[in-house]
Amino acid sequence: HAYIHKYTSFSNMAAVLCSSQEELRSALLRYVLRSALPAATREGSSLAAASSQPSQAKAKAKVVPKAKSAPAPPSGQARYRVLCLHGYVQNAGIFRSKTGSVRKVLKGCDFEFVDAPLSAAGAFGANEAAAYDAATSTDDEVGPRGWWHAGENANKTNGETVRPAQTSTACGYLESMDFLRRVVQESGPFHGLLAFSQGCAMATALLREATEGSIPALADVKFAILIGGFLPKDPTVTQAMWGYKRELLSISSLHLSGTQDTLISTERSRELAALFDENSRIFLEHGGRHVVPTGSGAVRDALRQLLANADETQASK
Numbered sequence: 330h331a332y333i334h335k336y337t338s339f340s341n342m343a344a345v346l347c348s349s350q351e352e353l354r355s356a357l358l359r360y361v362l363r364s365a366l367p368a369a370t371r372e373g374s375s376l377a378a379a380s381s382q383p384s385q386a387k388a389k390a391k392v393v394p395k396a397k398s399a400p401a402p403p404s405g406q407a408r409y410r411v412l413c414l415h416g417y418v419q420n421a422g423i424f425r426s427k428t429g430s431v432r433k434v435l436k437g438c439d440f441e442f443v444d445a446p447l448s449a450a451g452a453f454g455a456n457e458a459a460a461y462d463a464a465t466s467t468d469d470e471v472g473p474r475g476w477w478h479a480g481e482n483a484n485k486t487n488g489e490t491v492r493p494a495q496t497s498t499a500c501g502y503l504e505s506m507d508f509l510r511r512v513v514q515e516s517g518p519f520h521g522l523l524a525f526s527q528g529c530a531m532a533t534a535l536l537r538e539a540t541e542g543s544i545p546a547l548a549d550v551k552f553a554i555l556i557g558g559f560l561p562k563d564p565t566v567t568q569a570m571w572g573y574k575r576e577l578l579s580i581s582s583l584h585l586s587g588t589q590d591t592l593i594s595t596e597r598s599r600e601l602a603a604l605f606d607e608n609s610r611i612f613l614e615h616g617g618r619h620v621v622p623t624g625s626g627a628v629r630d631a632l633r634q635l636l637a638n639a640d641e642t643q644a645s646k
Contacts, residue, residue, distance in 0.1 A: 409520035409551065409639065411435070412513065412535075413442045414528030416557070417493050418449045418473040424525060427621045431523070431554075434624040434632045440523070441516060446508040447501045449475035452490075476531050477502040477566075493527060494593060499563040506569075509535060510544060517546025521639070522553045525621060526593065529558025530570065533604060536580060537572045551639035553605075554632070556585045557619050559597040560604075570604060577606040581638045583631050584612045585622060592619040611635065 415424035421442035432440060450472050479491040480498030493499070509531060513519065524532035532553060539547035561567055582605045586598035595614060602612050611631050615622040622628050 416526030445474035
């Protein structure tokens with residue numbers, strides 16, 4: 330009843346504007362319904378009606394803040410996977426513990442430490458074993474390991490032994506190479522190698538095979554860090570490291586030798602370094618003995634330079 334007056338007024342106006350009785354009826358019905366609905370409902374109805382109509386303009390896209398991409402790693406901190414090979418009578422755990430300072434400099438790298446397949450338990454007496462930072466059976470279940478033994482020691486009865494670095498018969502070398510080829514293929518690819526003492530010879534032999542295309546998982550290797558390394562005296566091993574073409578290895582390499590090292594002389598470390606191109610190698614002496622030096626001072630600078638060279642090589646591809 331409250332809408333009778335409005336109805337009457339509206340009907341007079343609608344009669345003028347509408348040209349047919351059907352249009353008049355529709356107009357009156359819309360007016361009554363609109364007047365009867367609460368304001369909030371009317372607004373909702375209007376929005377719903379508007380949304381049911383095809384848009385004449387493109388809908389405005391929702392603006393989502395762009396996610397910030399991770400900053401590019403600074404020079405010398407690109408991410409590389411590094412294969413780590415310990416020295417004689419050590420093992421992966423011992424080598425890891427000895428390389429903490431060096432690895433801290435090599436930020437952004439992943440390190441894969443591998444145990445040699447040969448047991449070296451009882452190879453040295455307590456005093457000599459200490460000079461090699463040897464593992465003991467109490468360190469873990471692995472114990473001391475080696476990449477080859479001195480063949481001359483097999484028939485020794487007088488207690489005197491030949492050190493593996495001095496042997497002319499590297500017993501177990503071929504077995505260890507087969508083992509490392511499998512490790513590299515199953516766990517690779519690797520972009521760098523970090524090795525100590527006897528492990529340096531194994532790392533160099535792997536690099537030689539990689540340059541010949543026989544180890545695809547090392548095809549993209551960029552650097553090698555060889556600490557206290559030496560060229561073995563077994564002619565078979567030496568030939569394998571030099572390769573039949575006797576070409577220099579062009580990979581960036583860092584060779585570290587201790588001035589107080591009484592086990593591996595600087596001259597022997599230089600013999601190993603001679604397998605690498607002098608234009609891409611760094612030879613550095615530190616003041617320690619047959620150990621992994623701390624990653625400080627000149628050693629730190631050399632490690633950073635090595636990774637900077639690797640980054641440059643990566644960027645040029």
